[in-house]
Amino acid sequence: MNTVEDSLRKANALIDEGRLPQAAELIEASLGLFPTESQSLFYCLLCIHSLGQEKQKVLECFDRARASGVWWSPSLIASDTDFSWLLDDPDFKVE
Secondary structure, X not given: OOOHHHHHHHHHHHHHOOOHHHHHHHHHHHHHHOHHHHHHHHHHHHHHHXXXXXXXXXXXXXXXXXXXXXXXXXXXXXXXXXXXXXXXXXXXXXX
């Protein structure tokens, strides 16, 4: 991938095809290639794991993002339907 936009576009195509593990692999690789774009890449990865209802991976990814200094508005997370199944989960704390 030449740009982060290329990676995100390809990941979204994989998601649309139901190929969530491949999309997650692509975004993980992109995190190493485009470290300055970690906020959008981690968000995409969170969505991928959430769409697959992989709670543990969502929580781990969220922790990794926070540890790297990434933060999102709680209202953004709460309004994203990808996370609706997790919002009432006490382990999923969006602050």
